[in-house]
Amino acid sequence: MKNLTVNGQRLWESIMELAKIGATDKGGVCRLALTDLDREARDIFISWCKEAGCSVSVDKMGNIFARRSGKDNDLPPVMIGSHLDTQPTGGKFDGIYGVLSGLEVIRTLNDLNYETNTPVEVAVWTNEEGSRFAPAMVASGVFAGVFDLDYGLSRADLDGMTMGEELERIGYNGPEDVGGRPLTAFFEAHIEQGPILENEGKTIGVVTGAQGQRWYEVTFTGQEAHAGPTPMPTRRDALLGAARAVEAVNRIGMSHQPTACATVGLIQAQPNSRNVIPGQVFFTIDFRHPDADVLAQMDAELRTDLEKIAGDIGLEMAFEEIWHSPPVPFNKDCVDSVRKAAEDWGYSHRDIVSGAGHDACYISRVAPTSMVFVPCENGISHNEIENATQEDLTAGCQVLFQAAVARANSVPTGK
Ligand code: HGY
Ligand code: MN
Numbered sequence: 155m156k157n158l159t160v161n162g163q164r165l166w167e168s169i170m171e172l173a174k175i176g177a178t179d180k181g182g183v184c185r186l187a188l189t190d191l192d193r194e195a196r197d198i199f200i201s202w203c204k205e206a207g208c209s210v211s212v213d214k215m216g217n218i219f220a221r222r223s224g225k226d227n228d229l230p231p232v233m234i235g236s237h238l239d240t241q242p243t244g245g246k247f248d249g250i251y252g253v254l255s256g257l258e259v260i261r262t263l264n265d266l267n268y269e270t271n272t273p274v275e276v277a278v279w280t281n282e283e284g285s286r287f288a289p290a291m292v293a294s295g296v297f298a299g300v301f302d303l304d305y306g307l308s309r310a311d312l313d314g315m316t317m318g319e320e321l322e323r324i325g326y327n328g329p330e331d332v333g334g335r336p337l338t339a340f341f342e343a344h345i346e347q348g349p350i351l352e353n354e355g356k357t358i359g360v361v362t363g364a365q366g367q368r369w370y371e372v373t374f375t376g377q378e379a380h381a382g383p384t385p386m387p388t389r390r391d392a393l394l395g396a397a398r399a400v401e402a403v404n405r406i407g408m409s410h411q412p413t414a415c416a417t418v419g420l421i422q423a424q425p426n427s428r429n430v431i432p433g434q435v436f437f438t439i440d441f442r443h444p445d446a447d448v449l450a451q452m453d454a455e456l457r458t459d460l461e462k463i464a465g466d467i468g469l470e471m472a473f474e475e476i477w478h479s480p481p482v483p484f485n486k487d488c489v490d491s492v493r494k495a496a497e498d499w500g501y502s503h504r505d506i507v508s509g510a511g512h513d514a515c516y517i518s519r520v521a522p523t524s525m526v527f528v529p530c531e532n533g534i535s536h537n538e539i540e541n542a543t544q545e546d547l548t549a550g551c552q553v554l555f556q557a558a559v560a561r562a563n564s565v566p567t568g569k
């Protein structure tokens with residue numbers, strides 16, 4: 155399909171246009187899930203899809219589907235998608251690249267007046283990041299039947315606003331049922347968000363799967379007291395406990411190298427006053443590893459360490475594992491389609507397991523799935539300086555185009 159080329163300039167311009175919504179002074183994007191800015195980006199995306207002749211539907215989790223007809227519209231679609239929500243200090247490309255690459259596939263098919271056997275759909279999954287509402291990938295998880303609809307809609311942010319309330323407020327509480335329909339395949343293009351492709355000088359990551367994740371929420375409760383008269387040995391300092399917990403989380407991660415990841419990303423101390431001993435601290439833990447057994451070992455070590463820390467200081471502990479997304483292998487045929495497209499176009503490439511979670515991880519439970527990675531500068535993401543080159547982004551979109559069209563045409567039409 156060497157003559158079917160995507161328009162990299164148009165893709166780049168679309169990414170830069172959406173990056174204006176929630177643009178930050180440092181060149182990043184802050185567009186948290188289901189905020190007014192998320193609505194604004196969704197509205198623009200839908201207008202672009204309608205200009206491209208797509209029919210658009212929205213489901214009860216706010217997932218958006220832009221559909222281009224194929225020769226046989228009774229066939230399950232090939233779906234391409236990702237997310238438009240960002241981290242608070244996010245970049246221009248995480249998620250957005252995958253959504254707009256899907257739109258570029260549609261636009262290119264239109265330019266070429268090319269009709270695929272199956273329909274092609276572009277999906278925007280709600281709240282992939284798991285930043286405002288935990289856990290991550292919750293709406294693709296409902297689509298894949300991992301979570302039920304009530305669970306998804308009841309996810310609340312730190313101010314107690316639920317996803318259901320916010321979907322209604324921004325007008326994206328769609329009428330369609332969530333999931334329960336067949337897909338021929340699902341593909342997601344994404345920046346790698348790590349350093350491997352750039353360090354090895356590779357243009358394309360042929361994503362064979364993703365590592366597992368386990369998320370926890372912990373509350374240590376001690377006793378607020380005056381920072382002056384209270385003798386050190388008598389204190390029940392919740393922040394001291396959290397500090398030891400951060401050290402323990404890091405130690406567990408470092409003891410399972412070279413692949414384990416262990417992060418405390420969110421911490422809230424009460425009353426957060428400089429001359430009061432913190433009486434209560436809430437914090438989160440994010441564990442990752444490609445091997446489920448090692449993740450289980452890390453889990454056991456964490457529980458033991460936190461019990462000891464709480465006991466040593468005299469703290470009460472509330473401990474909850476709020477999410478467990480096991481390691482995911484992607485579909486061999488889809489992975490082969492991505493690798494063949496990279497080879498056909500002469501792009502340097504290597505197989506890679508995703509360090510980050512993606513909606514593809516859950517959609518792979520209900521459809522043959524793979525991903526296409528491209529490098530990002532210095533492997534940095536979830537940071538306002540996140541950057542990627544137009545050349546690499548175009549190459550990834552070209553590979554996505556060929557893999558998706560090949561899969562769409564692999565199904566014989568009944569017509
Ligand atoms: O956490 C992740 O891996 C993704 O960015 N939601
Ligand atoms: Mn992402």
Ligand code: MN
Nearest residue numbers: 241248283536
């Ligand atoms: Mn992300």
